[in-house]
Amino acid sequence: MATIKDVAKHAEVSTSTVSHVLNKTRYVSENITGRVMSAVEALHYAPSALARSLKIKNTRTLGMLVTTSVNPFFAEVVKGVERRCYEQGYNLLLCNTEGDLKRLNFNIDMLLQKQVDGLLLLSDEIAGQNLNIFARHKPVPTVVMDFAETSFPCDKIQNNSRHGGYLATRHLINNGHTKIGCISGPRNKPTAARRFDGYMQAMQEAGLEINEQWHAFGNFECEGGKLAFEQVLAAGAMPTALFVCNDMMAMGVISSAHKHGISVPEDLSIIGYDDIKLAEFITPPLTTIHQPKFNLGCIAFDTLLDKIKTQRENDLHIQLQPKLVVRSSVRSLNT
Ligand code: RIB
Numbered sequence: 001m002a003t004i005k006d007v008a009k010h011a012e013v014s015t016s017t018v019s020h021v022l023n024k025t026r027y028v029s030e031n032i033t034g035r036v037m038s039a040v041e042a043l044h045y046a047p048s049a050l051a052r053s054l055k056i057k058n059t060r061t062l063g064m065l066v067t068t069s070v071n072p073f074f075a076e077v078v079k080g081v082e083r084r085c086y087e088q089g090y091n092l093l094l095c096n097t098e099g100d101l102k103r104l105n106f107n108i109d110m111l112l113q114k115q116v117d118g119l120l121l122l123s124d125e126i127a128g129q130n131l132n133i134f135a136r137h138k139p140v141p142t143v144v145m146d147f148a149e150t151s152f153p154c155d156k157i158q159n160n161s162r163h164g165g166y167l168a169t170r171h172l173i174n175n176g177h178t179k180i181g182c183i184s185g186p187r188n189k190p191t192a193a194r195r196f197d198g199y200m201q202a203m204q205e206a207g208l209e210i211n212e213q214w215h216a217f218g219n220f221e222c223e224g225g226k227l228a229f230e231q232v233l234a235a236g237a238m239p240t241a242l243f244v245c246n247d248m249m250a251m252g253v254i255s256s257a258h259k260h261g262i263s264v265p266e267d268l269s270i271i272g273y274d275d276i277k278l279a280e281f282i283t284p285p286l287t288t289i290h291q292p293k294f295n296l297g298c299i300a301f302d303t304l305l306d307k308i309k310t311q312r313e314n315d316l317h318i319q320l321q322p323k324l325v326v327r328s329s330v331r332s333l334n335t
Helices: 004-011 015-023 029-044 051-054 073-089 099-112 159-173 190-205 220-236 246-259 277-281 293-310
Strands: 061-066 093-096 118-122 142-145 155-159 182-183 215-217 241-244 269-271 288-290 315-320 323-325
Touching: 004 015, 004 029, 004 190, 015 029, 029 315, 061 073, 061 099, 073 093, 073 118, 073 246, 073 277, 073 293, 093 099, 099 118, 118 293, 142 293, 155 159, 155 293, 159 182, 159 190, 159 241, 159 269, 159 323, 182 190, 182 220, 215 220, 220 241, 241 246, 246 269, 246 277, 293 315
Parallel strands: 061 093, 061 118, 118 142, 142 155, 155 315, 182 215, 182 241, 241 269
Antiparallel strands: 288 323
């Protein structure tokens, strides 16, 4: 089996140059890079990641936690992270927590034991837990995405959920709706709470009646949206519009409304949140609040890499702005 020394000899360069070419750790001219890559080809050289990490004391591996890969929101963020990992020569270990705190702790422990160079956390089960994820391990650079309450040092990248909730509700009001309800996400999730606050702010500013029978809480999944909608339905008189705090729940609401003979948007207008890829392709195409998911993943990776490389001491707090995407699930009541 060929070794790095064989490659260096074949390409007539030093072993450290071979290493820089393969790991993209320093600029190497096109000519020399070409010679090294031809030698790698000719000798069928396969570098050992383990030997490499033992030598240079980093693994070029990142750990990432997401709540659930079933929701395309998370998959679209992961896509951005993976793209940047590929471009920068990093590996990604991806774990789902599925809302289970025990599983979250297990995964963090496992990732830190594997000596990942950094962590990306997109799993807001951590929120409100006062959890010190580094209690038993040496801290590694960490970026928390989508929520901000943590009790350990980390960079944070967040969508302005309160503003998103406000934008969504304003859109319904601008279209002449006055009877507006809200299907929020889980009560303990900061993003859900902020979106609900944004809804309340827009309702209060417009002087509209807030009817608690039109408020329900789902679990950010299709099924939860359906159940929450059925709760609103069972309570009696319906609103003319609902702000549903994520697209997965909005799809559950639309499907349940259809089964109950309620047509969207003729009888009931719906606005979602996230702008997952599917939102455009359901019937009717969903009006929603766009979160820059792919960019969130790219920015999170870049922020983490910057911390790993520069070892900067301060923590960053980056806020991304939501945007309204108008499709066909909101009816205008303006004459
Ligand atoms: O769809 C999942 C939701 O959970 C997203 O809106 C995201 O912001 C997270 O809070």
